[in-house]
Amino acid sequence: MSAARLSPGGGGSVLESAGMVHVAERGVLDASHGVILYLEGITVSFDGFRALNQLTLYVDKGELRCVIGPNGAGKTTMMDVITGKTRPESGTAFFGQTMDLTRMSEAEIAHAGIGRKFQKPTVFERHTVFENLELALKADRRVRASLFARLGDDARDRIAEMLRFIRLAEEADRPAGLLSHGQKQWLEIGMLLVQEPQLLLLDEPVAGMSDDETERTAELIASLAGKHSVVVVEHDMEFIARLGGKVTVLDEGAVLAEGTLQAVQGDPRVVEVYLGR
Amino acid sequence: MELAIRRQLVPRLIGATPRAGWVALAAFGLVAFVILPALHLLAPAGSRLHVSGYVITVGGKIMCYAIVAVALDLIWGYGGILSLGHGLFFALGGYAFGMYLMRSIGREGVYQADLPDFMVFLDWKSLPWYWRGTDHAPWAFLLVVAVPALLALVFGLFAFRSRIRGVYFSIITQALTFAAMLFFFRNETGFGGNNGFTDFKRIMGFSVTAPATRVVLFVLTAAMLAATLVATRYLVRSKFGRILTAIRDSESRVMFLGYDPLPYKLFAWTVSAVLCAVAGALYVPQVGIINPSEMSPGNSIEIAIWVAVGGRGTLVGAVIGAALVNLAKSWFTAAFPEYWLFFLGLLFILVTRFMPEGVVGLGRRLLGGRPA
Secondary structure, three states: OOOOOOOOOOOOOOOOOOOHHHHHHOOOOOOOOOEEEEEEEEEEOOOOEEEEEEEEEEEEEOEEEEOOOOOOOOOHHHHHHHOOOOOOOOOEEEOOOHHHHHHHOHHHHHHOOOOEEEOOOOOOOOEHHHHHHHHHHHOOOOHHHHHOOOOOEEEEEEHHHHHHOOOOOOOOOOHHHHHHHHHHHHHHHHHHHHHHHHHHHHEEOOOOHHHHHHHHHHHHHHHHHHEEEEEEEEHHHHHHHHOOOOEEEEEOOOEEEEEEEEHHHHOOOHHHHHHOO | OHHHHHHHHHHHHHHOOOOHHHHHHHHHHHHHHHHHHHHOOHHHHHHHHOHHHHHHHHHHHHHHHHHHHHHHHHHHHHHOOOOOOOOHHHHHHHHHHHHHHHHHHHOOOOOOOOOOHHHHHOOOOOOHHHHOOOOOHHHHHHHHHHHHHHHHHHHHHHHHHHHHHHHHHHHHHHHHHHHHHHEEEEEEOOOOHOOEEEOOOOOEEEEEHHHHHHHHHHHHHHHHHHHHHHHHHHHHHHHHHHHHHHHHOOHHHHOOOOOHHHHHHHHHHHHHHHHHHHHHHHHHHOOEEEHHHHHHHHHHHHHHHHHHHOOOOOOHHHHHHHHHHHHHHHHHHHHHHHHHHHHHHHHHHHHHOOOOOHHHHHHHHOOOOOOO
């Protein structure tokens, strides 16, 4: 979305129309080997408790990956490491082949193309639904630009399109705080999508949703695979079965099993972890 | 492109303030620029239409406070950053301009020396280096803006980068203004110690006590207040303003959207500090004195009360709050001088308990409008 950007220079129109200006400015995502996320030997401890223990995980470009595991397996901590909220004690985390996530701030990581949806839906409750999307929309993130920013027609179209996609067109001018729980979840997903991230991290996207909402959310997420790489953390097995894709089982901060849902469910170690407690 | 943005800026500045706001500003301008000055200068002293110098001075003073309140509202109401040290920036602006006023006294002081009286009294032989150039008004204007801006920038950079928030930030700003007060109390600091600066004679060659000078200062203050309201209204209505309120409501969400909150906070913080400093510079020639008590922690807390009374996050509420509380103060400190602080504390408790959105919020509720 080049029109959303209001950088005054106006140069580099080829790059701009390709929507690549920011990527070029901040280091290009290099996923030429087909892998978008490399986590290798990641260890994180909290007061002696090992939340992550030599975790190694790769996510391919365009892949839809589900991560499951019992409480305390380290799923959310893994998200925190990827998004820069928590720094690992050891191990490496790379976005593509070149970007070292352990050395970047939360904002830089988000800017580089990793979007995160929190477990509890976090939207700007006092801003309208439209404004929530406007702030999330891919554009120049600097103060100077924000002081003079004006929504272009392209940007309005993009927001309108997203409002329809997440079925909130009717609610555009209402404060986001008045939305239902499920609608907030969607709005947050919409906010992620208009950032045009390469990698989406969704932490329990259907928590607290009705069956109908869950089904529609599954459709929505499945439709993202291919265009984006998506990592979904979820408890709901039915939901994961509906999404398809490869499943990684975490336990005690490390990968226990990886494969299709059937293969993973048949794995005796997984059965033990889930049923043995 | 740059030029196009500049050209759009004026209509957008105008467009940011709603029609009702412009009507109110026009009415304010009529009173402050025309009616009050005319009644003060032209109506004879005995006539019932005459506006006294006292009214002009108190009005000017309250408008200076109103600018400070709007500045605090920008960062507190919209940015969620409660500063309890804004009196410091106000005082720094006042001191910077006060240096110029002191130098303008020339040899008309008590000791009839080239140096300001307090330096003669301390037996200093020459001006300290930081007084150099302060006899030139443009340099003084620069100091009024630059010194508080620099302090705000450096302080803000460290505080915001360390992610100091909420009550911790408020306490540190209190400590900052308190430390500055102690520093300015010292005679060695070179700002007149506990007496500060006073006994001004002239400003830009005109007598500070002449009615015409007072009216000019009053009109300048009114213009500055109006400009502050229009400019801050533009800021909060821009995308910048929406990001600022987003940082207030959910800072981590803003970061995960790819924004770095630091420059946003820093910009709002520094703008706010500079507005306070300009208000301080306008205040000193009208009141005729600046001393370290302006930096006392209580003064800065009072600023926060003005904003809370008027209504946080409304801009115009800050003006109303500053005016109401200060008018009440004028009356109270004359009628029951020893009870003012108790009343102020009570007012703060009542407002936060029963009128969380201040006078403006109450007005909106009575008129049946939706809450802000």
